Amino acid sequence: MSVTAAPASTGARRARWRAAVVGWAFLAPLLLLNALVVLGPSVATVYYSFTDWSGLGPATFIGFDNYVKAFGDAKVHEALWHNLVWFVLFLSVPMAMGLLGAYLLSQVKRGQMLFRALYFIPYVIASVVNAAVWKMLLSPTSGVLAQLGIDQSWLGDTRTSLLSVNFVVDWHWWGFLAVIFLSAMQGVDPELYDAAKMDGASAWQQYRSVTLPGIRPTMVFIVLMTVIWSLKAFDYIFIMTQGGPAGSSEVVSTLMYKQAFNEYSAGYAAALGLSMTLVTAVILAFYQWMRKKGWEDA
Amino acid sequence: MSAATLEKPVTVQDKKAPARRKKTKAHYYLILIVLALFAVGPLVAVVFNAFKNNAEIGSNPLAPPTSFSLENFTEAWTRGDFATTMRNSLIICLGSVAGTCVIAGLAAFALSQLKVPGGGAVVAYLFLGSALPVQLFLVPLFFLWTQLHLTDNLFGLILIYWATDAPFATLLLRSFLLKIPKDFTEAARLDGASSFQIAWKVVLPLAWPGFLTVALIVALWSWNEFFWAITFIHTPELRPVSTSFLAFQDQYSTDWGLTSAAAIFMLGPVLLLFLVLQRKFVSGLTSGGVK
Numbered sequence: 322m323s324v325t326a327a328p329a330s331t332g333a334r335r336a337r338w339r340a341a342v343v344g345w346a347f348l349a350p351l352l353l354l355n356a357l358v359v360l361g362p363s364v365a366t367v368y369y370s371f372t373d374w375s376g377l378g379p380a381t382f383i384g385f386d387n388y389v390k391a392f393g394d395a396k397v398h399e400a401l402w403h404n405l406v407w408f409v410l411f412l413s414v415p416m417a418m419g420l421l422g423a424y425l426l427s428q429v430k431r432g433q434m435l436f437r438a439l440y441f442i443p444y445v446i447a448s449v450v451n452a453a454v455w456k457m458l459l460s461p462t463s464g465v466l467a468q469l470g471i472d473q474s475w476l477g478d479t480r481t482s483l484l485s486v487n488f489v490v491d492w493h494w495w496g497f498l499a500v501i502f503l504s505a506m507q508g509v510d511p512e513l514y515d516a517a518k519m520d521g522a523s524a525w526q527q528y529r530s531v532t533l534p535g536i537r538p539t540m541v542f543i544v545l546m547t548v549i550w551s552l553k554a555f556d557y558i559f560i561m562t563q564g565g566p567a568g569s570s571e572v573v574s575t576l577m578y579k580q581a582f583n584e585y586s587a588g589y590a591a592a593l594g595l596s597m598t599l600v601t602a603v604i605l606a607f608y609q610w611m612r613k614k615g616w617e618d619a
Numbered sequence: 620m621s622a623a624t625l626e627k628p629v630t631v632q633d634k635k636a637p638a639r640r641k642k643t644k645a646h647y648y649l650i651l652i653v654l655a656l657f658a659v660g661p662l663v664a665v666v667f668n669a670f671k672n673n674a675e676i677g678s679n680p681l682a683p684p685t686s687f688s689l690e691n692f693t694e695a696w697t698r699g700d701f702a703t704t705m706r707n708s709l710i711i712c713l714g715s716v717a718g719t720c721v722i723a724g725l726a727a728f729a730l731s732q733l734k735v736p737g738g739g740a741v742v743a744y745l746f747l748g749s750a751l752p753v754q755l756f757l758v759p760l761f762f763l764w765t766q767l768h769l770t771d772n773l774f775g776l777i778l779i780y781w782a783t784d785a786p787f788a789t790l791l792l793r794s795f796l797l798k799i800p801k802d803f804t805e806a807a808r809l810d811g812a813s814s815f816q817i818a819w820k821v822v823l824p825l826a827w828p829g830f831l832t833v834a835l836i837v838a839l840w841s842w843n844e845f846f847w848a849i850t851f852i853h854t855p856e857l858r859p860v861s862t863s864f865l866a867f868q869d870q871y872s873t874d875w876g877l878t879s880a881a882a883i884f885m886l887g888p889v890l891l892l893f894l895v896l897q898r899k900f901v902s903g904l905t906s907g908g909v910k
Contacts, residue, residue: 343814344735351726351785352741358782359748362756362763369759376758422654425647432651438897439655442662445893445900447843449861450882453868454661457668457680457875468680496658501905553752556846560865574754581758582850594754605750 369591376587387592397593399568400576403483407572408551410484412544414491419498424528426499427506437503440496448493452560455489479569482562486570490557498543502536509535545608549601573597662886669879676875691880695867699881703856704863707773708842711859714777715784715841716834722781723788723833724826728818730789731796732804742793745786753783753846764851771854779847784840788833791906795829796822832903835896839889860885 370387374380391397422440426433443451458464461474475485513531522530533540555574558564564571564579573593581590668676669691670684695701730738760779761770769775799822807817823830845861852858858866864885871877893900 340734341736344729344733344738347725347729347733347814347818348735348738348741350722351789354722354778354782354785355748358760358779359751359756362759363751365759365763366755376762418654421650425651425654428647429644429651432648434897436651436655437901438894440658441897441901442890442893443658444904445839445843445889446662446886447845447861447864447889449843449845449865449868450886453864453878453882454665456868456872457878458661458664465681492657492661497905500901504905549750549752553754560845574752577754578757581761587758587762590754590758594752594757597752598755601750601752605747 366591372588374588375585400573415495418495422499423502443493444497448556483570505536505539665879691876695880699867704860708859715780718781726789727792836903
């Protein structure tokens with residue numbers, strides 16, 4: 322018995338070893354490509370953030386200078402403030418519209434699919450197209466509001482540029498949230514509604530005490546992602562205003578892009594990019610921690 | 620609904636309920652229609668403008684066209700060189716879809732059907748990786764791509780799309796493959812099939828709905844994508860339709876008829892595909908496809 326047991330266990334070990342090699346071989350293309358495009362350059366960013374690299378030639382190590390500069394940079398402060406404004410708007414407006422849309426959709430049967438599709442359409446259309454459409458509609462010469470006699474250069478005025486771009490982003494985004502919230506609402510146990518009705522709860526009371534708690538995990542997730550997306554806000558701003566006029570719609574990521582490709586301060590841009598990533602990581606860690614604490618299903 | 624009403628003790632309030640419910644439903648539809656107009660109204664305006672000349676747009680920018688002129692479309696097609704940019708975008712879409720399906724398909728197979736030590740860590744990495752801002756690796760990647768002569772190169776762009784879309788595609792496909800009963804693959808293994816044969820002959824035929832979803836979403840993303848394209852492609856003849864549309868729109872910013880027609884070239888294919896395969900789009904994009 323003991324004589325045959327030894328080869329059997331080496332055989333088993335060899336089989337396990339073989340399975341591991343085969344498994345990693347299937348994963349190899351994904352991981353190698355990721356190392357080349359994402360992981361390798363990310364590690365390089367950590368290094369470059371401590372240098373005065375221009376993006377082309379050699380880089381000299383300068384310690385924490387880039388980070389010190391970022392902390393004192395008035396442009397960064399302004400951009401961060403814009404990110405915060407962006408976050409507040411991007412969290413409240415699409416969320417409110419999405420919840421309203423989802424609730425109404427969940428209450429009707431006829432036409433539900435059609436409305437759902439219509440709300441979703443702006444989300445699947447390219448940002449460059451949506452931006453062009455709204456540039457047209459917000460035009461001070463013959464846009465929608467110009468037709469109503471309101472003379473305002475929405476994208477060209479420092480007071481309204483950030484708000485106007487955010488409005489366009491909210492417009493393309495809320496329908497997506499409505500669809501997500503609708504499917505979350507459809508997952509809520511119908512018996513809970515019956516129980517609430519038995520207790521004589523009004524539609525609003527049912528919404529507050531059954532619907533909202535029922536979709537809470539989805540909402541927590543969306544809030545978390547909204548924080549991250551607000552930090553990453555880039556494309557519509559880049560397309561519609563390039564951060565202008567006079568930096569009035571500049572956010573951290575557009576500032577970083579300009580530092581890297583227009584100002585040839587790639588080292589500084591790397592420091593900004595890494596700082597953004599660290600903030601994202603902290604938010605993700607906080608979310609995980611909350612989930613572990615069971616806040617989500619409470 | 621009515622059963623629940625019958626069970627309840629009859630009160631004055633309940634007698635009123637049916638009438639009130641009908642009324643509120645009408646209100647619901649009213650708000651739903653207003654929201655729908657808000658969502659698609661701007662796009663309808665673009666369709667209208669594409670058929671109008673500039674004099675008509677200037678006098679009446681939001682109304683339906685009084686005559687159907689296709690002049691804007693023919694003008695925009697040649698001036699924007701859409702024949703070239705559409706071809707570029709088509710190459711990028713097909714390349715991205717094919718590569719992503721292969722790369723993500725292999726990885727998803729390993730992460731769902733094979734016992735890979737450390738597989739859980741890979742899944743966690745893929746989740747986390749998709750939340751990272753591209754600003755983290757953008758600049759060194761550009762430097763690397765310049766060194767490798769992959770800037771101003773369609774394949775260079777496709778490589779980036781493979782890398783950025785594959786994590787999402789892997790996770791999505793994995794959730795499809797996890798639903799395939801282990802008995803299927805175990806039976807094939809007992810018959811002496813290799814892992815590759817199992818992947819090819821047993822799993823792939825069962826997983827094609829998942830692949831179709833991934834293909835649709837990757838095609839949509841690479842068609843719409845502009846950030847990587849504008850950063851890595853500068854030669855006008857190599858531009859995909861998204862960045863060339865952006866340049867076109869900057870150039871003819873006052874000519875709304877022309878830019879509207881160009882916008883239709885870009886959104887038309889997406890809209891058609893969406894209307895035909897609406898369920899697949901929605902389920903794929905909401906299943907964590909949040910970029």
